[in-house]
Amino acid sequence: MSFKAMACENAAKTLIPKFEKRGMAAYYCATKEEAGKKVLELMPKGSSVTWGGSESMVEAGVIDAVKSGEYEVIDRHAAKTPEESRAVYGKMVCADFHLMSTNAFTKEGMLVNIDGASNRVACLAYGPKNVIVLASMNKMCEDVEAAVKRIRSQACPPNAVRVGAKTPCAQTGVCADCLSPDCICDQIMITRMSRVKGRIIVVLCGEPLGF
Ligand code: SF4
Numbered sequence: 031m032s033f034k035a036m037a038c039e040n041a042a043k044t045l046i047p048k049f050e051k052r053g054m055a056a057y058y059c060a061t062k063e064e065a066g067k068k069v070l071e072l073m074p075k076g077s078s079v080t081w082g083g084s085e086s087m088v089e090a091g092v093i094d095a096v097k098s099g100e101y102e103v104i105d106r107h108a109a110k111t112p113e114e115s116r117a118v119y120g121k122m123v124c125a126d127f128h129l130m131s132t133n134a135f136t137k138e139g140m141l142v143n144i145d146g147a148s149n150r151v152a153c154l155a156y157g158p159k160n161v162i163v164l165a166s167m168n169k170m171c172e173d174v175e176a177a178v179k180r181i182r183s184q185a186c187p188p189n190a191v192r193v194g195a196k197t198p199c200a201q202t203g204v205c206a207d208c209l210s211p212d213c214i215c216d217q218i219m220i221t222r223m224s225r226v227k228g229r230i231i232v233v234l235c236g237e238p239l240g241f
Pocket residue numbers: 182186187190197198199200204205206207208209210212213214215
């Protein structure tokens with residue numbers, strides 16, 4: 031095992047009790063393959079599953095596996111009209127599992143997310159019976175302030191490019207604290223704890239995932 035991998039595993043061992051103290055369940059997987067397998071293991075066959083935009087879940091092979099697996103898939107991208115989109119969102123909030131990454135987490139076990147449309151953070155806060163958060167260890171930050179800085183400097187520019195947002199960060203690669211119509215930073219959410227014990231399940235991954 032490399033020194034970096036050992037350090038990741040040590041940090042995960044430190045973090046897991048901190049998430050648990052906040053009412054979240056937490057696991058550590060060294061590789062993205064193991065992390066993807068763990069996410070799938072946590073969801074019984076036949077469960078209804080939805081997700082927010084998450085490159086981490088895509089890179090770990092979870093979204094493809096869900097789409098081709100024995101699950102009831104609730105995919106907001108299947109909606110063709112605003113009315114259909116609203117109807118799908120109604121189903122999303124009642125799903126058995128909501129899958130997402132987290133833009134960052136603190137070394138004290140708080141999740142920090144920034145969202146534009148905000149369905150992702152809304153489902154994290156309330157609605158779906160369970161939320162599985164796949165988070166690579168390189169998203170660990172010193173505190174909330176550092177987490178917000180990391181997200182806006184490292185995660186938002188590529189995310190804005192990914193969704194085709196016409197924002198300053200998509201064009202320049204640097205946050206301009208914009209209020210543009212396409213802004214992907216409408217909501218900044220800090221998840222301090224899960225009131226329903228174990229509803230939020232964090233799967234930490236030793237390999238880098240997402241942005
Ligand atoms: S505030 Fe605007 S420019 Fe800054 S990261 Fe968010 S979308 Fe990009």
